[in-house]
Amino acid sequence: MNPSIAKLAEIAQKDQRLIIGLMSGTSLDGLDIALCKIQGNGNQSKIELLAFETMDYKPEFRTWVRKIFAQRNIDQQVLCGLNPYIAEVHAALILEALEKWNMQAIEIDAIASHGQTVFHAPQSLTHDTSLPNSTLQLGDGDHLAVRTGIICLSDFRQKHLAAGGEGAPLAAYGDYLLFSSETENRILLNIGGISNFTFLPALGSPLKAYATDLGPGNTMMNQYMEKHFQVEMDKDAETAKKGQINPDLLNELENEAFLGLNFPKTTGPELFNLAYLDQALENISSKNLSHEVIMATLNAFSAKTMVKGIQKATAGLENLKIYVSGGGLHNPLLMEQLKSEFPGRVDSFEALGLNPDAKEACLFAVLANETLAGNPQSVSNIKDSPAVCMGKISLPY
Numbered sequence: 001m002n003p004s005i006a007k008l009a010e011i012a013q014k015d016q017r018l019i020i021g022l023m024s025g026t027s028l029d030g031l032d033i034a035l036c037k038i039q040g041n042g043n044q045s046k047i048e049l050l051a052f053e054t055m056d057y058k059p060e061f062r063t064w065v066r067k068i069f070a071q072r073n074i075d076q077q078v079l080c081g082l083n084p085y086i087a088e089v090h091a092a093l094i095l096e097a098l099e100k101w102n103m104q105a106i107e108i109d110a111i112a113s114h115g116q117t118v119f120h121a122p123q124s125l126t127h128d129t130s131l132p133n134s135t136l137q138l139g140d141g142d143h144l145a146v147r148t149g150i151i152c153l154s155d156f157r158q159k160h161l162a163a164g165g166e167g168a169p170l171a172a173y174g175d176y177l178l179f180s181s182e183t184e185n186r187i188l189l190n191i192g193g194i195s196n197f198t199f200l201p202a203l204g205s206p207l208k209a210y211a212t213d214l215g216p217g218n219t220m221m222n223q224y225m226e227k228h229f230q231v232e233m234d235k236d237a238e239t240a241k242k243g244q245i246n247p248d249l250l251n252e253l254e255n256e257a258f259l260g261l262n263f264p265k266t267t268g269p270e271l272f273n274l275a276y277l278d279q280a281l282e283n284i285s286s287k288n289l290s291h292e293v294i295m296a297t298l299n300a301f302s303a304k305t306m307v308k309g310i311q312k313a314t315a316g317l318e319n320l321k322i323y324v325s326g327g328g329l330h331n332p333l334l335m336e337q338l339k340s341e342f343p344g345r346v347d348s349f350e351a352l353g354l355n356p357d358a359k360e361a362c363l364f365a366v367l368a369n370e371t372l373a374g375n376p377q378s379v380s381n382i383k384d385s386p387a388v389c390m391g392k393i394s395l396p397y
C-alpha cells in the first residue's frame with residue numbers, strides 16, 4: 001500500500017487529531033493559522049485551540065492577489081500562476097508558525113486549507129442560469145502537502161456546490177457541531193469583509209440551523225478608506241464617527257435585490273464594492289458628500305443589513321443571544337448600532353470559549369476532521385445545506 005494512504009487510514013482511525021486550520025479572508029491582511037486538537041467527531045467533537053497566529057502577508061502578496069480579486073476581466077496568466085504561488089506562500093508561513101510553536105511537521109495529522117477566494121459567483125450575482133453556481137479558491141493542496149510533508153485537505157467549497165449548495169457559508173457545519181445549546185437560541189454573527197451568521201436554534205426546537213451571508217461587513221468601508229486615505233481600514237470608526245448618516249444614500253444603498261432574498265444566500269465583494277457605492281451616489285445625484293458622511297452611511301448600511309437579517313431570522317424567538325466574531329467586532333460604531341437594537345443580547349464570540357479571530361480557521365479544521373472520520377449524517381439537520389463531507393485530499397509523497 002502507498003505509505004501515504006496507510007498514514008491517511010491511520011489518521012482517520014484516531015480518537016484525537018492535531019489539525020492545522022487555515023483561513024485567508026477578503027481583507028488580505030494575513031493567513032490565519034489555528035493549531036487545533038480535535039477529539040471525536042460529529043456532535044461529539046471537542047476542539048481545543050492549542051495555538052493561533054495571523055501571519056502577515058507581504059505587500060507583494062496583496063498586490064498579486066488584487067490583480068484578479070473579485071474582478072471579472074483578468075489576466076489568465078496571473079490566475080494560473082497564483083494557484084501555486086498562494087500555496088507556496090501559505091506553506092512557508094505554516095513552516096514558520098511550526099518553528100515558532102516548537103513543533104515538527106510529523107506531529108501534525110493534517111492541514112485544512114481554505115485557500116484564497118478570488119471570485120464568488122452564485123447565480124444571484126450572475127443572473128445567468130446557463131452556468132452553475134460557482135466559487136474559486138486558489139492555493140493548490142498538492143503544493144501545500146509537498147512543501148510541508150503534511151497530508152492536506154483543501155478546496156472545501158466545491159463539494160458543497162456539487163451537492164447543490166452555493167459553496168458558502170460553510171460555517172453552519174462547525175457552528176452546529178460545536179456551539180449548539182440545549183437552552184439558548186443563538187446567532188453566531190461573523191463580521192468579516194462580508195457579514196454572515198449561523199442561526200442555531202436551541203436543541204430540541206422544531207426549527208433548523210442554517211447559515212447565510214447578509215451583505216457588506218467591512219469590505220466597502222475598507223475599500224473607501226484605501227482609495228481616499230490610503231489606509232487599510234477606518235480604525236475604531238474614527239472617520240465614520242465624525243459624519244452624519246445621509247438617509248438618501250442609505251436608502252439607495254439598501255435598494256438591491258440581493259438584500260431582499262430569502263436565507264440562505266451568499267454574496268461577496270463582487271457585488272458590494274466601490275462601483276456599487278458610485279452607482280448609488282449617481283442615483284441620488286449627490287456629488288458633494290464628505291468622506292465622513294459617506295463613511296458614516298457605509299457603516300450604517302452594514303449595521304442595518306445585519307440588524308434586519310437577525311430580526312428576520314429570529315422574529316418572535318425568546319431567549320436569544322448574538323455572539324459576534326470577525327474584525328467588525330473591533331469597530332465600535334458598528335457594535336454600538338447592533339447593541340442598541342438588541343439590548344443585553346450581544347456578546348463577543350469569546351464568551352463561548354474560543355478566540356473569535358481564530359473561529360474561521362478552526363471551522364476548516366473541524367470540516368477536515370469530519371471528512372477524515374465523520375459521517376455526513378451528523379449535519380443532516382442543517383436546513384438547505386447538503387449533508388456532505390468536504391475537502392480534497394492531497395498526499396505529500
Ligand SMILES: Nc1ncnc2c1ncn2[C@@H]1O[C@H](COP(=O)(O)OP(=O)(O)OP(=O)(O)O)[C@@H](O)[C@H]1O
Nearest residue numbers: 025026027192193194218233235236326327330331
Ligand atoms: N480596530 C478596528 N476598527 C475598525 N475596524 C476594524 C478594527 N479591527 C479590525 N477591523 C476590521 O476588520 C477587518 C478584518 O476582519 P476579518 O479578519 O474578519 O476579515 P476577513 O477574514 O478578511 O473577512 P472574511 O471573513 O469576509 O473573509 C479589517 O479589514 C477591518 O475592516
Ligand SMILES: CC(=O)N[C@H]1[C@@H]2OC[C@@H](O2)[C@@H](O)[C@@H]1O[C@H](C)C(=O)O
Nearest residue numbers: 117120168169170171192194196360
Ligand atoms: C466564497 C467565500 O469565500 N465566502 C466567505 C466570505 O467571507 C465571509 C462570507 O463571505 C462567507 O460566506 C465565507 O466564509 C465563511 C468562512 C463561510 O463559508 O462560512
